[in-house]
Amino acid sequence: MDFEQLWQTALGEIELQISRPNYLTWLKHSKLVDKQEGIALVSLPNNFAKEWVENKYQKIILSALRNLDDSTKKIQFTVNNRPVQLNSSRKGRPDPKATQLIFEELKVDPETNLNPRYILNSFIVGKSNELAYAAAAAVVEEIGRKYNPLFIYGGVGLGKTHLIQGIGNEIKNKYQNNVRVKYVPSEKFTNDVIAGIRNKRMEDMKEKYRNVDVLIIDDIQFISGKEATEEEFFHTFNTLYENNKQIIISSDRPPKFLPTLHERLQSRFEGGMKADVGYPDYELRLAILKTKLQERGEELPENILELIANKIQKNLRELEGVLNQAIFHKHARNNITLKVVEEIVEETIQQPTKNINPNQVIKAVADYFQVSPNDLVGRCRQKSIVGPRQIAMYLLREILGLSYPDIGQKLGKRDHTTAIYAFTKLSEEINRNQDLNQKVIAIKDLVYKE
Amino acid sequence: MKLVVLKNNLKDGLNAVERASSENSNLPILKNVLIKTFNNKIQLSATNLELAITKFIFGKIIEEGSLTVPLNTLLTITNNINNEKINLESENNVLTFKTDNYEAKIQGLPEEEFPIIPKLENTDNYLQLSSEILKSSLLKVINSIQLSEIRPEIGGVLLDFQMTNLKLVGTDSFRLAEKTITERDFKSNFSKGFKIILPLKTAQEILRIMNGETISVFNDANQVLFKNEELEVISRLISGNYPDYEQIIPKLMETEIILEREHLISAVKLVSTFSNKTNDIKGVLKEGKKSLEVYSSNQYLGENRYLVPVKSKGPGFEVAFNWRYLMDGLKNLEAKEIVLGINGDVRPAVLKNPNDPSYFYILMPIKGS
Numbered sequence: 001m002d003f004e005q006l007w008q009t010a011l012g013e014i015e016l017q018i019s020r021p022n023y024l025t026w027l028k029h030s031k032l033v034d035k036q037e038g039i040a041l042v043s044l045p046n047n048f049a050k051e052w053v054e055n056k057y058q059k060i061i062l063s064a065l066r067n068l069d070d071s072t073k074k075i076q077f078t079v080n081n082r083p084v085q086l087n088s089s090r091k092g093r094p095d096p097k098a099t100q101l102i103f104e105e106l107k108v109d110p111e112t113n114l115n116p117r118y119i120l121n122s123f124i125v126g127k128s129n130e131l132a133y134a135a136a137a138a139v140v141e142e143i144g145r146k147y148n149p150l151f152i153y154g155g156v157g158l159g160k161t162h163l164i165q166g167i168g169n170e171i172k173n174k175y176q177n178n179v180r181v182k183y184v185p186s187e188k189f190t191n192d193v194i195a196g197i198r199n200k201r202m203e204d205m206k207e208k209y210r211n212v213d214v215l216i217i218d219d220i221q222f223i224s225g226k227e228a229t230e231e232e233f234f235h236t237f238n239t240l241y242e243n244n245k246q247i248i249i250s251s252d253r254p255p256k257f258l259p260t261l262h263e264r265l266q267s268r269f270e271g272g273m274k275a276d277v278g279y280p281d282y283e284l285r286l287a288i289l290k291t292k293l294q295e296r297g298e299e300l301p302e303n304i305l306e307l308i309a310n311k312i313q314k315n316l317r318e319l320e321g322v323l324n325q326a327i328f329h330k331h332a333r334n335n336i337t338l339k340v341v342e343e344i345v346e347e348t349i350q351q352p353t354k355n356i357n358p359n360q361v362i363k364a365v366a367d368y369f370q371v372s373p374n375d376l377v378g379r380c381r382q383k384s385i386v387g388p389r390q391i392a393m394y395l396l397r398e399i400l401g402l403s404y405p406d407i408g409q410k411l412g413k414r415d416h417t418t419a420i421y422a423f424t425k426l427s428e429e430i431n432r433n434q435d436l437n438q439k440v441i442a443i444k445d446l447v448y449k450e
Numbered sequence: 451m452k453l454v455v456l457k458n459n460l461k462d463g464l465n466a467v468e469r470a471s472s473e474n475s476n477l478p479i480l481k482n483v484l485i486k487t488f489n490n491k492i493q494l495s496a497t498n499l500e501l502a503i504t505k506f507i508f509g510k511i512i513e514e515g516s517l518t519v520p521l522n523t524l525l526t527i528t529n530n531i532n533n534e535k536i537n538l539e540s541e542n543n544v545l546t547f548k549t550d551n552y553e554a555k556i557q558g559l560p561e562e563e564f565p566i567i568p569k570l571e572n573t574d575n576y577l578q579l580s581s582e583i584l585k586s587s588l589l590k591v592i593n594s595i596q597l598s599e600i601r602p603e604i605g606g607v608l609l610d611f612q613m614t615n616l617k618l619v620g621t622d623s624f625r626l627a628e629k630t631i632t633e634r635d636f637k638s639n640f641s642k643g644f645k646i647i648l649p650l651k652t653a654q655e656i657l658r659i660m661n662g663e664t665i666s667v668f669n670d671a672n673q674v675l676f677k678n679e680e681l682e683v684i685s686r687l688i689s690g691n692y693p694d695y696e697q698i699i700p701k702l703m704e705t706e707i708i709l710e711r712e713h714l715i716s717a718v719k720l721v722s723t724f725s726n727k728t729n730d731i732k733g734v735l736k737e738g739k740k741s742l743e744v745y746s747s748n749q750y751l752g753e754n755r756y757l758v759p760v761k762s763k764g765p766g767f768e769v770a771f772n773w774r775y776l777m778d779g780l781k782n783l784e785a786k787e788i789v790l791g792i793n794g795d796v797r798p799a800v801l802k803n804p805n806d807p808s809y810f811y812i813l814m815p816i817k818g819s
Binding site: 079 | 500624693
């Protein structure tokens, strides 16, 4: 007889001995949760029930259980403190406050920290992200064994967070509560380390992160250079790794380009599976736009979608942003034209250029490659200088939109055709060469930081 | 049991425990109050099985004993008699209530049928603070909370005790308030922090009845006890994890404006007259201007606008809020001058006192108006 049958039979007997209202109030939601060495553990819904049953029905329950199983010697009671399950399936509920915005972050499951919005099924796969997606799917199948750690990297707004949170949600659905998943942006990890140090609760923090089966860390690049955090992460990583727990990491660049990250961490990241999420090609962008429209039950003319997909190339968040604005215009004015969308697109593509001057760009490039700015603007034609100089030309055009003659002038009084050549060459190469792309992103970071 | 009590003492005691009693068809005794002699005091207790309130009052005890009687009946007659002294006597489950010129016999039930009020497993660790500070802090976060069936874990006040400070947080997912009580204002011997969620109803009762100098707070896995010399409030805690609300707090503010609180309150009060069912009013600040325009319109009534002088930093904006939510936040602040931080029309805005980092109120805008 299992616990449930045993308890149901015992309850049948107990019910006869106490009044109906008392039975309903105190014992209706009781359960037999454990039985060891003659001690039966009964859980009750609240403390009042515990006090009452302990004081009044102990004997009745004991004799009822003894009749069924004479090894029972003693009964202990506990309060069933079941955590509240988030009920996210009530989508159809009409919301009277449709226009009042809510804190989206509150929808996040506090247990796992995952946002239920991100699911693997809605992740759209194309050439640029199929490897990453395949690795993600494999991790869901074989947690902790096949690809560990899984390291996903790629630029801003290309779907890294969607993918890794999607893995988390998929695992949670598939294995229900048997697998403990935890998602954490690295900034939150840092904050927890700080809070742990401040409140002398470092043990809690260690327990929180080491007591999981799948740990997902987003934007790991932010912990590099923060020593205590790196140290703590290193130990957490090792503990989990040695116990065959799955670790999933995302970053905006590959491990070896995380400049200040400790070597021992870098080499650990290199040891697992690395997959990049690249810039989406035109077809993927169009597919994403169409899916988003469908999700919202909206429609837009094909030529407008093509325009958006064509113009917004490097950031899926921007892609969605433009789409949202286009839908908004459609509703607000009951009409949407190609021209309006063109304006929206133009507005979105423009970079914040306010406080950046050409010298800052040149200096950033020089700093990154550890050459002197004077060499860059000089006449030297060594290979080690020519490469960086071309990147500088590319960036002056891309970030500041300088004219070609102007760029040529600034970098050693060169001809405008040299600048055109450099820009065209790099624009093409960046899409093919991930390595170069990472370098350019890192330099841009330097530029914007200053 | 045989007692003599003063009318006011009995009245105060019954009022304090009143809201913990409840109608329950399975357990009708829950609408009763337990009257019991205890350590030369008279104990009054009521409970709804989630919350139990016990109040000790003074009186002359002639004979020890206990009985439970319907709370409402006892309270009504206590409120309406004119005499100072009341004699209470129990015999065979009947309570005789007697003054010089009035006598009532109330049918009761024995104490043995009344729920046993649970004890905490551990009362060694305590947190002590003044009731004024606890109450004024609760008051600043409680109006942001609404009971929710879908999200029971935000239907209460988060008490986040972190050794060096105690944070109180309330939210209904449209706005959120956080108040920090610092080390200076409490005493504690906990060796590590804890996070508990206090049910809204319990918080409301504490606001209503707690008084006196110091309150001690004790807790275990699923209960919390608030206690002073004469009152004990024991309550279940909401189980589940409170959301990680810190992610919501804006770290930077796009536009910051400083303005007089009273001025904005009158603006909101006045302008809201024209707002429609969604309660929306709009705030508009033009780049470089020195006044905030508060505006609302309604297609049936018309429109109105109010100019509030401000000092501003950052770009202009146009954003709509539910004026009731805005008003709640404004009322929770006490300062003469306040900061309103705006982050565009879809991200949360912040209200705070520029000289007091211990409190902030954030709220989400209304979209598309």
